[in-house]
Amino acid sequence: MKYGLVLYIFLMLPPVANLAESVMAIHMHMQMTLFVVVGVLMAPLYQKIFARFFEKWNSNGVPGILLFMVILGYWLLPRTMDEALSIPAVELFKFISLPFLAGVPLRDSWGKLSNVGKNTLYVLLSVIFGGMAWLYIASPVQLCNNYLIIEQKTLGWGFVFFAVSIMIYFISTLIIDPSDYE
Amino acid sequence: MKNKQYNSIAIFVVLLFGAILFYIGTDGFTAYTVETARVNKLMEENRVFPEVTLEDSKERVYSFSEFEGKYVMLTFIYTACSDVCPQLEFNLAEVYKQIPPKYIGKDIVFLSISFDPKNDDPATLEKYRYYFDSDGETWRLARISDQQQLDGLLMDFGVTVIPDENGNFQHNSAFYLVDPNGILIEVMDYEEIELAADKVNSILDSKVGE
Numbered sequence: 001m002k003y004g005l006v007l008y009i010f011l012m013l014p015p016v017a018n019l020a021e022s023v024m025a026i027h028m029h030m031q032m033t034l035f036v037v038v039g040v041l042m043a044p045l046y047q048k049i050f051a052r053f054f055e056k057w058n059s060n061g062v063p064g065i066l067l068f069m070v071i072l073g074y075w076l077l078p079r080t081m082d083e084a085l086s087i088p089a090v091e092l093f094k095f096i097s098l099p100f101l102a103g104v105p106l107r108d109s110w111g112k113l114s115n116v117g118k119n120t121l122y123v124l125l126s127v128i129f130g131g132m133a134w135l136y137i138a139s140p141v142q143l144c145n146n147y148l149i150i151e152q153k154t155l156g157w158g159f160v161f162f163a164v165s166i167m168i169y170f171i172s173t174l175i176i177d178p179s180d181y182e
Numbered sequence: 183m184k185n186k187q188y189n190s191i192a193i194f195v196v197l198l199f200g201a202i203l204f205y206i207g208t209d210g211f212t213a214y215t216v217e218t219a220r221v222n223k224l225m226e227e228n229r230v231f232p233e234v235t236l237e238d239s240k241e242r243v244y245s246f247s248e249f250e251g252k253y254v255m256l257t258f259i260y261t262a263c264s265d266v267c268p269q270l271e272f273n274l275a276e277v278y279k280q281i282p283p284k285y286i287g288k289d290i291v292f293l294s295i296s297f298d299p300k301n302d303d304p305a306t307l308e309k310y311r312y313y314f315d316s317d318g319e320t321w322r323l324a325r326i327s328d329q330q331q332l333d334g335l336l337m338d339f340g341v342t343v344i345p346d347e348n349g350n351f352q353h354n355s356a357f358y359l360v361d362p363n364g365i366l367i368e369v370m371d372y373e374e375i376e377l378a379a380d381k382v383n384s385i386l387d388s389k390v391g392e
Contacts, residue, residue: 056185056188057188057189057191057192058189058192059185059186059188059189060185060186060189062189062193063189063192063193063195063196066193066196066197066200067196067199067200070196070197070199070200070203073200073204074200074203074204074207077207077208077214077215078214078215078216079207079208079213079214079215079216079218079219080207082215082216083216086216141217142217142352142354143215143217144215144216145216145217145220145342145354146342146344148344148346148352149352
């Protein structure tokens, strides 16, 4: 919780936020990802305070994961990244939505999901990231007015990295049984 | 059993929220990039071309009202550009060729405006126009020397220009059509030559034609 709060405040400091947003790949792959991490780190506190709420409305983890996917999908749109830079309200929504509507529900839901649910999510995420990689690398036009095409391609290769990493981890969970090594 | 019901309600609420969020975020699923949103908005707003002073390739200096009473087909370029601008101007030349000669010069003029006034002096523009068979008269190339006026125009027409370290610019490109009263009425995809030519011709036919 403490680390989450420190990281949260640090990320929102105007100089830090401006620096992170000046590079497209850092904006999406580092800043946004870290905001989700903030939510994941802070989740236990909210799970304690709102225990009844989570138990009642997110008992099987599906609503929480869907909410996570909705927020993730929203911030994958080229348009939202531009607007986060030009419209303060959208920037504020980014600061709030990524930790509290993506990070917190992700942690609350993850433990409740069945293996099938988790595996589906791994595959779905790598497919989505793979699709985004293709979009950003192959697009002949500038998708974000605030970023250069070359940065767009860098971002695309970042998505390749994410998609491949998730896939490798997913496959490893299938073929490696941790209890063999305990 | 009870929990299952709550879960379903929560799923419904989340999906509804998602639909609303995406609906608002994309102007009703019409604009996934800021550029599309910009173009949609520009055409709705009837922006007026601001009063700016142009200096063309023949060293003539005049204000934009020179073109009053005529449609003006616009592009924004800089001559040192090596990727998009030549393509943009080449495509503009194609559109120019598809406009019936009876309209050219009388009812419509073409104008390419440089946003790099420091480097694009009249001599440079004069050289540049040869590449695209522009006559310098019914298709003019001009710069706006006053940086403030230039910035105002770029802002009004939603042209984003980002300079890089090598003297190049990253910028968005389109064909802009301004009507005889100086109002921006169309922003067209510069890669769709036929579509742009058809649109301009149909506007000319209906507004000017017999």
